[in-house]
Amino acid sequence: MPGNYDARRAVVAGADISLPRIRKSPIESSGENRFVLGRLRADVSSLLDTQHRNSTPKMLSDIQPGSSRLSPFILWPLVVISLVVIGLLLQIIYNVTFHPLCKYPGPKLWAATRIPYALMGARGQTHKEILALHQYYDAEIIRVSPNELSFQHPDAMKEIMGHRKGKTEENAKDPDFTDKNHMDIISANREDHSRYRRILSNGFSAKSMQEQQPIIKSYIDLLIERLHGICSKGPVDVVAWYNYTTFDIIGDLAFGQSFGCLDKSDYHPWVKLIFTNIKMICYVNIARGFKVLEPILKAFIPKEVMKKGMSHRLFVREKVDQRVSLGTSRPDFAETMLKKGAQPMNMPEMYENANVLIVAGSETTATALSGCTYLLLTNPDKLAKLQKEIRTSFQNEDEIDLLSTAKLEYLHAVLEETLRSYPPVPVALPRITPPSGQEILGQWIPGNTTIGVAHWALYHNEKIFSKPFEFHPERWLGDPAFADDHLEALKPFHIGPRNCLGMNLAYAEMKMILAKVMWNFDLQLAAQSKNWIDHDVYLLYNKPPLMVHLTPAVKAAE
Structure with a gap:
């Protein structure tokens, strides 16, 4: 310029x-x-x-306190936000410094807020992170959130979930983790749970299982028939086929008719809904831990999912009603629910318990079978040993049934090692201590504290099981190399008054299915499933396909 x-x-x-x-x-x-x-x-x-x-x-x-035009929109929100922030900071300070659980080891950030624990669950890595924390702090008890403790000791599960003497109340289930309808055997109070269990237990007795054997065997035989029909076309996804089988069996036992999965070589839409929404169920449970966010997060659940959820419940009602119309002439679970006793189930209770039986009696069994197959195929020496036991124990395939497979020692050891290496429910099913508090592992735990034992972490703790990341069925057969193992720690079906009612049925199904598969086929893991077992957990495993080459066995063809 x-x-x-x-x-x-x-x-x-x-x-x-x-x-x-x-x-x-x-x-x-x-x-x-x-x-x-x-x-x-x-x-x-x-x-x-x-x-x-x-x-x-x-x-x-414009920003003076006396301004009548903008101050309500600027000043009061700032005051509210400031108070909320101050309250949160004070809560964090209390959680880390003065909370009754502050004496237990664990990450300070996890003690301050539940957010890290929630993020861990949302990533599907809860099972691994819990083990890593117990190893890092070298502690049997660690703090994983402001009001939650994780335990890693064989005795902890007994003290948390075991039977109580007299009228002592059992530890309540965490309401953030359990359905709130209280009309099924999982979420019911102590009195109703005892009634439900008394009614349903008849359907799982040894006598009932023998009566149910023709139903169970028919679907396992259909599985083998279908596998023979498709094995020459390339690798088979055994995760899907195990699920088809277990869902068809439990559908017949609960409703009087199968889901038709084996016939159609596909999941029934109701069954598919369970798997497609496994993450959503996990996220809803996580949201329950944040009372303010729960309604907000639930608002983001797609309407289509909510609609399918309603369709699912209507489907269960329809199937139960159809089965009720048949009366008590079939040896299945519905027969036991229909029998008139001192305190029979009403129809809403039958609907809810049938729903539970379908999921609990199928998915977990198929999960164990899938894990077992992978572990055997990645340990060829164990596979060969099992095949030898099965193929030399029977003269023909018709001899393979519920009673004969129960006598196979190595098969039982293989399943035990599978349930340790790949427990169907890998995470903790949390409980709440009574208001008065409780002593666990010699430590007094304050009242209303969330407590639990994560199965996968416990079973991979080298202080409990030697060589925990290796597959050794021999540890269950008295091998001296594993003499120091705490075999009593394995409780995949839980313990106490709320242990799994269908444990014996699950073992029987798994043994019979594995024996039939091993009798009929030689198996080889497909290349695309090399690292199959390393997947995420959202309460249950988020299992990818497990591709296996099946070749008809020479003995079966003779």
């Missing part, structure tokens, strides 16, 4: 600008010109000062 000038600061309508001071020209030399220019300069300065005075206070008034 021509000429020499000084920078003069000015405010125009609240803006900070620089005005150059121009060098005097000859025209400014005369008195008259100086007078005119002086007046002009004074007028401009006066105008600028007036605009500055009029604009600045107006802007300041």
Whole structure:
């Protein structure tokens, strides 16, 4: 810019600008010109000062407490937010410093807030992280959230879930983890649970299982038939086929008819819904831990999912009603629910318990079978030993049944080692200590504390099981190399009054299915399933397909 000038600061309508001071020209030399220019300069300065005075206070008034136009929208939200932040900070300080659980080891951030624990669950890595924390702190009890403790000791499960003497109340189930309808055997109170269990137990007795054997055997034989029909076409997803079988069996035992999965070589839409929404169920449970966020997070659940959930319940009602119309002529679970006793089940209770039986009696069994198959195929020496036991124990396939497979020692050891290496329910099923508190592992745990034992972490703890990441069925057969193992720690079906009612049925199904598969086929793991077992957990395993090459065995073809 021509000429020499000084920078003069000015405010125009609240803006900070620089005005150059121009060098005097000859025209400014005369008195008259100086007078005119002086007046002009004074007028401009006066105008600028007036605009500055009029604009600045107006802007300041926008944020003054007395402002009637904006203060309610600015001031009060700031006050509320500040109070919330202060409250959260005080809660965090209390959790880390003064909380009754602060004496237990664990990450300080996890002690301060539940967020890290929730994120761990959302990532599907709860089972691994819990083990890593117990190893890092070298402790049997660690703190995993402000009000939750994780235990790693064989005795802990007994003290948390075991039977209580007299009228001593059992540890309640965590309401954030359990359905709130209280009308099924899982979520019911102590009195109703005892009634449900008494009614349903008849359907799982040894006598009932023998009566149910023709039903069970028919679906296992259909599985083998279908596998023979497709094995020449390439690798088979055994996860899917095990699920088809277990869901068809439990469907028949609960409703009087199967889901038709084996016939159609596909999941029934109701069954498919369980798997497609496994993450959603986990996320809802996580949201329950944050009372403020729960309704917000639930609002993001797709309407289609909610609609399918309602369809699922209507489907169960329809199937139960159809089975009830058949009466008590079939040896299945419905027969036991229909029998009139001192306190029979009403229809809503039958609906809810049938729903539980379907999921609990199928998915976990198929999961164990899938894990067992993978572990055998990645340990060829164990596979060969099992095949030899099965193929030398029977003269023909018809001899393979519930009773004969129960006598196979190595098969039982293989299943025990599978349930240790790949427990169908890998995470803890949390309980709540009574208001008065409870002693666990010699430590007094405050009342209303969330407590639990994570199965996968416990079974992979080298202080409990030697060589925990290796597959050794021999540890269950008295091998001296595993003499120091705490075999009693294995409780995949839980213990106490709420242990799994269908444990014997699950063992019987698994043994019979594995024996039939091993009798009929030679198996080889497909390349795409090399690292199959390393997958995420959302309460249950989020299992990918397990691709296996099946070749008809020479003995079966003779």
